[in-house]
Amino acid sequence: MDFLEKYNYWINSEYFDEETKKELESIKDDKGEIEDRFHKDLTFGTAGLRGKIGAGTNRMNRYTVSLATQGLANTIKKRGKEAMERGVAIAYDVRHFSKEFSKIAARVLAANGIKVYLFDDIRPTPLLSYTIRELNTISGIVITASHNPKDYNGYKVYWEEGSQILDDVAVEILNNINDIGDFSNINIIDFEEGIGRGLIQYIGKEIDDKYVEEIKGLRISDDIDRGIRIVYTPLNGTGNELVRRVLRERGFTQVYVVKEQEKPDPDFTTVGYPNPEDVKAFEYAKNYGKEKDADILIATDPDCDRVACMVKNHEGEYVFLNGNQTGALLVDYILSNRAEKGDVPGNGAIVKSIVTGDLSKTIAEDYNITTIETLTGFKHICGKANEFDRTKEHTFIFGYEESIGYVYSTIVRDKDGVISSMLIAEMAAYYKKKGITLLERVEELYEKYGYYLDKLISLVLEGVEGQERIKRIMNSFRSFPITTIEDMKLIKTIDYLKDQTGNPKSDVLKYLFDDGSWYAIRPSGTEPKIKIYIYSKGKNRELAEHKIKCIEKATIERIESIK
Numbered sequence: 001m002d003f004l005e006k007y008n009y010w011i012n013s014e015y016f017d018e019e020t021k022k023e024l025e026s027i028k029d030d031k032g033e034i035e036d037r038f039h040k041d042l043t044f045g046t047a048g049l050r051g052k053i054g055a056g057t058n059r060m061n062r063y064t065v066s067l068a069t070q071g072l073a074n075t076i077k078k079r080g081k082e083a084m085e086r087g088v089a090i091a092y093d094v095r096h097f098s099k100e101f102s103k104i105a106a107r108v109l110a111a112n113g114i115k116v117y118l119f120d121d122i123r124p125t126p127l128l129s130y131t132i133r134e135l136n137t138i139s140g141i142v143i144t145a146s147h148n149p150k151d152y153n154g155y156k157v158y159w160e161e162g163s164q165i166l167d168d169v170a171v172e173i174l175n176n177i178n179d180i181g182d183f184s185n186i187n188i189i190d191f192e193e194g195i196g197r198g199l200i201q202y203i204g205k206e207i208d209d210k211y212v213e214e215i216k217g218l219r220i221s222d223d224i225d226r227g228i229r230i231v232y233t234p235l236n237g238t239g240n241e242l243v244r245r246v247l248r249e250r251g252f253t254q255v256y257v258v259k260e261q262e263k264p265d266p267d268f269t270t271v272g273y274p275n276p277e278d279v280k281a282f283e284y285a286k287n288y289g290k291e292k293d294a295d296i297l298i299a300t301d302p303d304c305d306r307v308a309c310m311v312k313n314h315e316g317e318y319v320f321l322n323g324n325q326t327g328a329l330l331v332d333y334i335l336s337n338r339a340e341k342g343d344v345p346g347n348g349a350i351v352k353s354i355v356t357g358d359l360s361k362t363i364a365e366d367y368n369i370t371t372i373e374t375l376t377g378f379k380h381i382c383g384k385a386n387e388f389d390r391t392k393e394h395t396f397i398f399g400y401e402e403s404i405g406y407v408y409s410t411i412v413r414d415k416d417g418v419i420s421s422m423l424i425a426e427m428a429a430y431y432k433k434k435g436i437t438l439l440e441r442v443e444e445l446y447e448k449y450g451y452y453l454d455k456l457i458s459l460v461l462e463g464v465e466g467q468e469r470i471k472r473i474m475n476s477f478r479s480f481p482i483t484t485i486e487d488m489k490l491i492k493t494i495d496y497l498k499d500q501t502g503n504p505k506s507d508v509l510k511y512l513f514d515d516g517s518w519y520a521i522r523p524s525g526t527e528p529k530i531k532i533y534i535y536s537k538g539k540n541r542e543l544a545e546h547k548i549k550c551i552e553k554a555t556i557e558r559i560e561s562i563k
């Protein structure tokens, strides 16, 4: 069927509800909109679905959610009765339709005879990962579009080890979805019937309690100033209760939560783009921080897997720490404290992505700890934790990415904004007791290990045309690498499409120079962007900054020359 045929099918078939039809009627004269909604099915990518909410095959709605869930159900059924009994845990965030979609997923699974554990209210994504391991379910689902704008929702799928599915399971589910054929082949029962038959079971506080206890057990040091002044914002998402609770139970007495961003708001009215990777998300926190004279500001994204912080400098201004800086600080904080107690595992490993900075690696080397690199995506990072469970080759200590995702230990197999908020607060309180801020600690690390600076440039190139240009840009870099920039000489090129190290193939190019500086270029996997990651290493800040500027100029000139 072409897109118009599909549109007409949705309008005329008895299967679709009146509200959906009404929404579709309202766009009957807008061919562009019809095409956008029906020219393809919302792609079930490696982590599930993500898209705009609305009627159509290329949108997030009750039909696309139930189709994906039937595909997941068939995948579980093929594994037999035991897998069906182990069941699926489901969590959801604050977004429009998140709760409704979680119930639809529960009803489809239950109709297929699969046990469902559904959270009784909004919860952070990392808690779902914890729950899978705790309840020993075969799979898990989170209804969230993470830090995307308000018009979006998503459907992330997890597997029994607690991490997001990798390509093998994703392909299997996708094939099962494609085999379903018509929407009318989806099994679904009433929610109440699912509850009555014991197939759907609510879960809640008892899991929170265990999670919080385990997180508190992950603390690194108690030699901290608990009076440190912290402003926290959940950005109207799911972090509010659990982050506050963990901080309170860890004994922090001066935690202030941004009032306007405390309660769930699916429209993210006060922030627009609820991504703490972007310093603009801290506007309210900064104002409140000044009022409360906070030492540190902490923000988590709507599903509370990402976290970022800002630190007050001596002039009373708040300075943003990026993901590379926070990651390196945490690696240093964890390893130095554990080393003091003689508690660093001999086969320990830090896991980061290939486009994350190297300062943490140099720090880890100081403690004889290996750093392992994976492709971008936390599923790959925690995939290593799963692998180490099997091979015992390493002990997974800490995983992180420059895109403000961190996880410590292995109780959760995804980035965790609750664990990380506790560790960031604790680390700031540890250094406060020693009389320095996190900004000063970063400087100390630079002095000791060298100035590792970085800059991420993201160019938005939308639509089919944008995609084509991204391809041309990648082709140009691939065919004609820039061999010298100022006095930096290219000594190595890595093309991850030809990777021989066991990573899956990926469209990423990395260029390494003789002084330790490097840059990488890749199309984003989640947004219509091309991303350039620039990293420099210098004896002092000026030199490192100068190198960043030179690499930026050379790469941007090249990109601009490609129309």
Ligand SMILES: O=P(O)(O)OC[C@H]1O[C@H](O)[C@H](O)[C@@H](O)[C@@H]1O
Pocket (backbone or CB within 6 Å): 146, 376, 377, 378, 379, 401, 403, 405, 523, 524, 525, 526, 527, 531
């Ligand atoms: O650079 P992208 O492909 O857009 O991905 C950016 C980030 O997106 C999500 O948050 C993933 O969970 C991260 O692991 C990833 O780093």
